[in-house]
Amino acid sequence: MSTTAERDPGKTQAWGAHAPTGLAGWVIRICHALPGTSRIWYRLTRLLRGPIKRAPVRPFDVNALGMELRLLNRGNFCEMTALYAPQFYDVPELDWLAAQLADGGTFVDIGGNIGLYSLAMAHRLGSRISIHTVEPDAELSARMRFNAEHNGLSINLAPVALSDHEGIATLKIDARQRGQNSLQDGTANGQADTREVPVNTLLALCQSRDITRIRAMKIDVEGHEPRILGHFFDNAPETLWPEALLIEHVHDDNRLMQRLIDALGYVEQGRTSRNLLLSRASTTGG
Template sequence: MNDPRPFGTFAPTGITRWVIDRTRGLPGSWMGRRIAMIMRRVVMKSLKGQPLDLETFGVRMRIVPYKNVCERRILFTPQYFDLDEIKLIAARNKGDFIFIDVGSNVGWYSLLVARKVCASSRILAVEPQPEIFDRLIHNIRLNPFGTIKAVDCAVADKTGELTLFLDPLNKGEASLKIVNSSQTDTIRVPAVTLLELVNREGFSHLDAVKLDVEGAEDLILDPFFREAPASLYPSVFIIPDVADRWQVDVRKLLEGKGYRQTLQTRMNLVFERA
């Protein structure tokens, strides 16, 4: 459970604050990233398991950077963390804007998009891991946006209770497929298809969908495109660049439905549909 004490209780101080300020100002070059990694290691050893409260790009978050790569990136180097993708999603902003964030983790995408879009927007943050979901809820409540709904389930190729594979050294790496780790934990979680999720929420269209499900993107998209009407095809899909883990060629699947790749970043592929 999250510590109920108010935001700011765990504000970084001393050497921790100094290192965070320095790593957040480093360039995205190889050298900048290398220096950030070295400085991060120094601070991580001294934190002794406590969370940290920070405001980043206008978003408040309580970060627990242990065994979660996502939270370490937010804490030390948010300037490297998918800002081009987030900007592209937010650029779709209009009165009835709808964004689904599948594999939301602690809410980085959802919160930064929420800060940029209008108050009538609807953002669905989907996260199946109970511990991470608890942090997601806490971070949503720390901010005044009012446009994010958190959903604690997996998105899969079928509805029901499914096994989720976890990397105990990186809690952000959870998948319906076995994760790339010598150690693997499993939990049972509720799951729905993407189309069922959309129908449950009563969405008539989708502006953007981000999938980050550690190689199980094909399990989600293949049945979605077989069953969903074209009116529900999102304008934008953002997926991780992990083709070696797909059993279905997701690029070809998207291109066959009228999408074209418009951006490739260090980690992700962006597809847009006219």
């Protein structure tokens, strides 16, 4: 069962009402002060955060990623990293995306979670870019909206799931790790920890929002990437294919990465432990 903090993590209170104090404040200050130069320091933040992570779910208002963010202490891996160790949060990926979007354009964030990628790009690049963030989990979307509004950032939220068809599907909620929510075909039929959500294709979403060119896209949808992108590349005009693509590569059972590189003209510009950084061959120098 969701706690009060999960249902409404202080969204009705102004930022600052949940400033960390006592032990939590000390731990977060120490973690934030550690250098981001070595994974040794990151492992230390994981040790230090233990008592706060094991406490009941609650929000903390902190300065992270250059913004004033409200973040929960547990239940969402990316959120915990931003809360306790923002200096280690996907630094290569965010820097690479910002470079791809430096001249402006449209950024599509599929699997937005609480919107950390979208928020970071909006904070860094402002009105130079248009951001469309896809997130079907209403709880995650609500926290994304709070942080965007508090920081005066513009994000166009699409509260739908993406797949290779249009209709209704079931979103299975992972309460222990919200970033691992997964999409299942069909209706919920009373299953516990599930929500029925609208489903669209990426092509239809772009058409409904008059998106005709995608400068950069990030996609992280727990293994559903082949269905989303397979349909998209089979049906979308090449002019709509993203010029830069950040994609999680740890669920590639369908050999999507091979298709992207061998058949669709993408070139690997870098990789991290979880993500590939790809650009179209014709735009590699852009």
